[in-house]
Amino acid sequence: MANYSTNEFKGGLKIMLDGEPCNILENEYVKPGKGQAFNRVKIRKLISGKVLEKTFRSGESVEAADVMDTELAYLYTDGEFYHFMNNDTFEQIAADEKAVGDAVKWLVENDVCTITLWNGSPITVTPPNFVELEITETDPGLKGDTAGTGGKPATLSTGAVVRVPLFVQTGEVIKVDTRSGEYVSRVQK
Amino acid sequence: MTDWTPTTSHTARLARAALLKTIRHFFDARGVLEVDTPLLSQATVTDVHLDAFNTTFAHAAGPDAQTLWLQTSPEYAMKRLLCADSGPIYQICKAFRHEGAGRFHNPEFTMLEWYRPGFDHHALMDEVDELLVATLQCDRAERLTYQQAFQRHVGIDPLTARQDQLITALDTHQIDIDAPDTLPRDSLLQLLFSMVAEPLMGQQTPVMIYSFPASQAALARVNQTDPRVADRFEVYFKGIELANGFFELGDASEQRQRFNQDNQQREANQLPQRPADERLLSALDHGLPDCAGVALGIDRLLILATGASAIDEVLNFPVSRA
Incomplete structure (x- = not known):
């Protein structure tokens, strides 16, 4: 099993903690002039999503997590699993509901998502930063009204609900920022 | 390679030159003599x-190659000068520590060290306070004992707390x-002090912490009236450990x-063991004022002077680009 020394710590490094793969977000080297050195790190647990702080003695080794990101296109769901495909090798991988999590409301067929694999199995699915989805339902809104009044809720084809300007109507396709869940613009069909 | 460029701005380089000029003027005006001592020494510090860092001198005057050590500070050599009646002295030099690079750490750095007989x-x-005012245009420092600062920020007495109380405090x-x-x-004390107290101390003005526990005396005298503490101080400003000073231990034994x-x-x-620096001990034996x-x-x-957020912004070539 590979190990990392605290000297190798930096943002993005994947380590094991309490049996769970984690991503180092920040690493701070703490060394009083006359005292022992420590590394204080901020860590995100990749399965639970919890962010926590942990202190290590400098020079300590920590088990590496076999975690890698792959870019895969979303194909379909069979109701239980979500199927993704590598567009180069055509290799397919199925992620369960837990791995997909909140990304489910942004999954668009053929969109390339980032799938994080731990020991070869998907643990998280990150949608593209921007997706285009059709509005299936929204109030007609008032004619002549302009953007900037707070807008109205709109339900998208995936079930996601976003706030849109009043002039946007059912049946239109909109661009959404998946990181904030906010409306960006209308898309010309 | 694309990383040949310095990590400093030209403004930071100007600030360094100006700072060094201010410091030299400060000491010159006070009759403190600038001195120069070797970076390479035959002995090193014992600090745990x-x-x-060390290197091999293959041309030593003897049959064997010699290990020479890069100084972690100019303290021992400067004390030998003091023992030889140098009077008040200061030095601006490089110091080297074989430890990690970080936001406020580089294994090679520039140190100002000075000694004041009497x-x-x-x-x-x-x-030190006057120097900080002269170089940072800050207000006068606050002064607290280690015990006061620890009690204020960590909530326990560092001189009497038991091991299990320190662990609970973590x-x-x-x-x-x-x-x-x-x-x-x-x-445990250092962990609590550096992670809990330091980030909170000296946010507006520098803070000087004195009377460290005697177990962390390093090269300071143990206090005459309270032997639980040593006559050692540290200076912190905006979460940065800036200086460490002693009422110097002169007793050779x-x-x-x-x-x-x-x-x-x-x-x-x-x-590994580090043999004592016998030349320092002989000098102390002769007498340190x-x-x-x-x-x-x-x-x-x-x-602090430039408002930089990390040491790399004030070093032309930090170790990753050295």
């Missing part, structure tokens, strides 16, 4: 938590470290005893 640590703190302050019971008492204690601790920690001395990190002072 200081690791020195001063105790309180008189020297006054002078929990209280959300410091999560494996097997804290295996950490020596001083490491006590100094030798501390070197031996360090080596015993080194053995317990499975670290009563004096106080302090070492101040110039790069960190520059971080």
